Amino acid sequence: MKIEKFEVGESINMLCSGCDVEQDHTVESVTKQGKITKAICQVCATSSTFSRGVKTSVAMGGSKTASPYDRTRKYRKGQAMLHSTFGQGEVTAVIEPHKIDVLFGDQTRRLIHSQN
Numbered sequence: 713m714k715i716e717k718f719e720v721g722e723s724i725n726m727l728c729s730g731c732d733v734e735q736d737h738t739v740e741s742v743t744k745q746g747k748i749t750k751a752i753c754q755v756c757a758t759s760s761t762f763s764r765g766v767k768t769s770v771a772m773g774g775s776k777t778a779s780p781y782d783r784t785r786k787y788r789k790g791q792a793m794l795h796s797t798f799g800q801g802e803v804t805a806v807i808e809p810h811k812i813d814v815l816f817g818d819q820t821r822r823l824i825h826s827q828n
């Protein structure tokens with residue numbers, strides 16, 4: 713995470729889990745140190761919350777739904793998915809070429825991806 717300081721109301725460009733591409737987000741709240749704790753996508757209204765620079769939860773904007781988890785698909789950090797058991801999640805890390813960590817609510821699960 714960058715050491716930059718942010719202010720409420722500022723716009724930042726980052727990957728949106730709802731849009732699946734980088735979008736402008738409006739900073740909704742920051743810590744005293746200027747770290748973002750909540751930002752909302754200006755395009756789809758998906759909101760992301762952070763703790764110590766790590767994304768801790770994502771709430772999809774009204775019109776957005778994540779695409780279903782597909783183990784043959786290649787995921788990258790920040791992508792959203794809908795898992796049949798765990799529900800809506802977001803890729804927090806690509807561990808190995810075929811393994812990803814996905815945050816579902818406040819729990820991280822390791823899933824496979826990019827399988828042929």
Ligand SMILES: [Zn+2]
Pocket residue numbers: 728729730731732735753754755756757758
């Ligand atoms: Zn969005």
